[in-house]
Amino acid sequence: MIGGGSWGCAFALLLRERGHAVTLACRDPEQARELAETGRNPRYLTFADLSGIAATTVAEAPVETAELVVLAVPSRAFGGVAGALPGAAPVLSLTKGLDPATGERLSTLVRGLVRGRAVAVLSGPNFAEEIARGLPAAAVIATEDGFLAGQLQHALNSPLFRAYVNPDLVGVELCGAAKNVIALAAGAVDGLALGDNAKAALITRGLAEMARLGEACGARPETFSGLAGMGDLIATCWSSHGRNRRAGELIALGATAEEAIAAIGQVVEGLTTAPVLRDLAHRVGVELPITEGVCRVLEGESLGALAASLMGRRPTEE
């Protein structure tokens, strides 16, 4: 497991519960050392007992001999880490975003470097805190490799963590990236105190916009109605755990993006992803009004003026 953030730690716990031998490789050597010494992550999920999980640095991680490499690093770091992986073990990505440098889906960065390396993505409504506390959840494993899909489903599924498979890698990755951007907008609805009616309408239009982009990129429409689409979107937009939702709320209340990140103390993927997603939409010729609005607010446009212009549009057929 590469990435010692909250989702990396929680997923390491899931793997340990299923009887797998896990090494957690932290990008921060100090964090790796503390984790190895105390059996606890000093920064994330500090309540969780990680004993039985080996901890090391990324440089020293036994990647070459691993049966599976799980990546749970921020999208900004994904390309660098994925590009330096030795060995040919299959990769499972837990990261939700696009490559900021190229706009590519993250799974393509893994594949480009080792020919024939199998790659899968796991996505769904999976707040790390809840999973680390042993609460039930469900997720989708997306891969074009049917054999890997079956292996991963067998390795991960348990009464507390239901793992479904879906061959639509493109759709699942786009869902994971786009939902964080919609969550920024949903958080802004909270920050402006516009109410749950407006928030539900925004999320619904947000999923429609995600599905439109997906269709243009060759994804399956059903993926957007599934756990990685609607499921993850509504959790991200509505739960108090949602960091992207919270960041949008703080920004609507007057914080800068940097202040929001500092207040949350963890990566806010939607802020990285929003402009990358907009560029992708322009390339494939799809309009994403909510994503566009998020980008414009991040670039300094007044949120109040934007909201008014959206509500003033002439309504049509749904």
Add this chain to the structure above:
Amino acid sequence: MIGGGSWGCAFALLLRERGHAVTLACRDPEQARELAETGRNPRYLTFADLSGIAATTVAEAPVETAELVVLAVPSRAFGGVAGALPGAAPVLSLTKGLDPATGERLSTLVRGLVRGRAVAVLSGPNFAEEIARGLPAAAVIATEDGFLAGQLQHALNSPLFRAYVNPDLVGVELCGAAKNVIALAAGAVDGLALGDNAKAALITRGLAEMARLGEACGARPETFSGLAGMGDLIATCWSSHGRNRRAGELIALGATAEEAIAAIGQVVEGLTTAPVLRDLAHRVGVELPITEGVCRVLEGESLGALAASLMGRRPTEE
């Protein structure tokens, strides 16, 4: 406007804001009298100033001369009220449910009695409290009558209330009925403290189950991804305003259905609708595992045992 509950009052306010002359007909004569005297509803939305809206009893309401009759009565009362309407004015139904006596969609009760009476249904994420406070919302007007659709859209649309039209009356009515049943289950997830991951997964599977029933009944799949489907479902399941969600939570915490209704103090449509929806599903040959589970719990089965059996099922493709 027939029905002086919270949605009836809030919708009367919307109509007043758009400049329409509104008479609010209460089923409770005492409530009608107080409303006429004080300009306030003594029981629901007590903060709202209803001055300018005439108040009367259902018996004395000027239904025959109205340009539009809006029905916002509980589903249990709908057939009785709709069956006694004089005149031939078009009817707009705000009620979300099925006819408990026959399992029919409510709009069919209006049509059966006056040949040629035009009927429309309004649905979407529309908490009355928020609308009465002037917060923005969006809704779908569903009717097979294109002329009425245009008239209603023109009469209702405003910068604060966006009215979309959708010809799929069957789908919109099934959404409005079924979402309250899913919300009971979502509330039970809250009551059992299973977390937001589990809740998001349940709501996602809930919408899939609603769409399956809709397909079997001739509805359009897109309706279930729209404001009346996903939009209303997520608001009902996640907002603190949601009565059905709250009822499910109270029942999971040990209350009987009657105790939950008493605590909430308003109609809880999901409790009426659940068995009616199950019967409909049996008639059209569709499996609704969540609705079935809700019915079994309402019939006395242990919620814990049911949750465990659902999580223990073998996962498949999504």
